[in-house]
Amino acid sequence: MKVFSATALALVAPATALLRFPCAQLVIDRLDPLVNPGQAPSPHLHQILGGNSFNITMAPEKDMPAESTCTSCQFSEDFSNYWTAVLYFKARNGTYKRVPQIPNSGFTGVNGGMTVYYMQDGLYNFQQTSKVEAFQPGFRMFIGDVNARTKEEAERFRQLTFTCLDTINTRDPQTLDFPPAPCQAGIMTAVRFPTCWDGKNLDSPDHMAHMSYPEYGSFESGGPCPATHSVRMGQLFYEVLWDTSAFNDKEANDWPEDGSQPFVWSFGDGTGYANHGDYLFGWKDDALQRALDAPCYINCDTLTTQDADAMNACTVPRVVIEEIDGWVSELPGGHQASYVKRRWMEQIGLVRD
Template sequence: MTLSLRRRPRSRLFVLAGIAVALAGFLGWFATGPLLRPAGADEKPLSQGKPATASSSEGRAFPASAAVDGDAGTRWSSGFSDPQWLQVDLGSPTALDRVVLNWERAYGTAFQIQTSLDAATWNTVYSTTTGTGGRQTLTVSGTARYVRLYGTARSTGYGYSLWEFQVFGKSSAPATATVGPAPTSTSTSAAPAPSGSAGYIMAPNPVTNVKPSHEVPPNKGGFHEFQANCSVSRTNLGDDPIVFPGLAGASHLHTFMGNTTTNAATTVDSLTKGATTCKAKGDLSAYWMPTLFNGDVAVNPEGPQVIYYKTGVTDYRSVRPFPKGLRFVVGNAKNTDADKFLAATEKGFECGDSYENKNIPLTCPSDRSVKLNIRYQAPSCWDGLHLDSPDHQSHMAYPIDSHSASGMVCPDDHPVAVPKLEFKMAWPVNGDMSKVHFASGAGPTFHYDFINAWDDRTLTAMINGCIVAARQCDAQGHDGRDDQQPAPYVLNNDYVLP
């Protein structure tokens, strides 16, 4: 009886313990099962592999795309100044729940997480001035297609550096359609970019399904270009419809070529209703640059100037037309880095037999045939998403050297190859050049602006007939090299596409 009384408690205890173990196991499975399992480390961020852009990068090895590639060994690193931003396009409106930042040692102490549906109007969903770096998981809410980190204070003298920028949530709408080959017609209703540092202009037909071409084409060392020969249309006008839209006289003086209507109030619609000083009647684009002065006297280029449309990438067959309304600024009106300026030119400032000048030479031969020349090249890789960006430059990028047979290719975060503009300007000034300067300042402040308003069919025909066809064309689309079978004219004798 005594033994029986002792065994019963043990039996009950054993049974209860077994039930407890089973219940714990069940609850453990239930908590991590498909119904209540929390988002874990294996959950793929919605941002992974999506298009990413940034205000700047420390170099080609640290692009914006490296922060959303899912590789913890690659990173985005910005320029060494404030503010800076990194943005990802999720592709469709998304209900957000958190953002995870995996900082490198150069982190942000003050930054915001901002969201937007259109990349133009931004809402701040998280803000701090006491960031500590490391791995930060930030709870956010709301619905957005675009998410960006906006940094205003750095922890070091370096830039902002992220191994990974991860956005989590649940997509609430189907992904936007991507497009294949470049459209031959796009909307012309894009308005000017807001003044100041705010705002993007989204492309009405974004290109999101292309990757930079690494193919090696035939005749990769040949010519792949045509010319836009455009004369001065307006000069000594202090307007800049890209940097100071709607603000007449707010800029230093500019010399305009191409479209005859360009002013502070210019839109793509107004350009398409204007006339042009370019030979090709379909080129209604606006081109402008700071006015050159010799002392107090403005010096304008005489006659048609050469604006080359070339390939900037080795696979010239991948070059497609600019989207209507694309605009950008090449160079910097406040630049003081003469070496950086020289690197973007063909031969620097030239006059007579003097080449590779970082600044305007102090003297040039006193001969009427001698002119001051510059050939300055634009970036030719587009992010596929924006017609303009806050700094009017970061939606464009220069090609990078692949260090392989592929040669020059577009970076992954700017995958769309478009024509490379090259301004070849000649001013009739020589002799004593000590008082020659631009309205923006010394030689390295030279820059130029561009708004694409080409007739879509004409631009497509010139690109396909000259760049893609590996020809060296004039403004009519004719390849007149002696060693080549002349190509058929793309434009007729009136410089109009038949």
């Protein structure tokens, strides 16, 4: 099920381009101060990056740059927090093992985490000349649906995808569900956030309604923002590389007997359709706007860059102490893998690969 074709961005070094940088792992914990503020543990496990002021509540008025003493991201002015769910392998005997993350192409030495993009124009336009607005202090958003188990449900969100990696630089094809076969170099998940803001609300009850997709097409295709959300923002985009290579031997690793794929999200989704991401803006002063107005790619003259050792050194202790690295009989939070809804839809002909 091919969604769209992408250029291998890591292999191209344009003269005027986008902001692309790594963030190392800040913590892996069962916390979610956006969707479940004040709740510890939160319902499922997340991998979290960014400023070390991250905590259980993260009130909107929180001054993240002032309260942080370090960031796990490459640019020292970025104290934002970025997070996604965690990927697990489910063996035939019903036990689970967390899948580790690896750094993206060009970012050797960074401890897991993911790659973050902020773009003035689409991923395929290497000139990046458009004027876009930076997010504001207190801004936050979420994209995706943790309850999605069908293609139709996933298609409500544009460009939340998976790539089965032949090499670390593979970028096609991209699908909405988990790859069905072993992936030689791992699985890459992509989370692309909406790009049109209503111009007044820094958040909304579902953490999505204050943002919108373009009226038609996508950010990449240059579609216009709707009148209700007329402010064109930079494109925020995550790439997460999961090192599934240790599980590639189907027999040695007890893949399911029916031949189905064995990976599940930390909240139990075994289809992949519930891919999602969270964001809390925390850039210092006008650093992000300056970067969006400049010709930046990996390094940026308007920002201060720190090395991998400094990124890796910025961590916070886990709040919820539970087994997350060994083989476990159930996912943290008591979740079990869920495929039932998708299979039922397939059986009655509502879902087709």
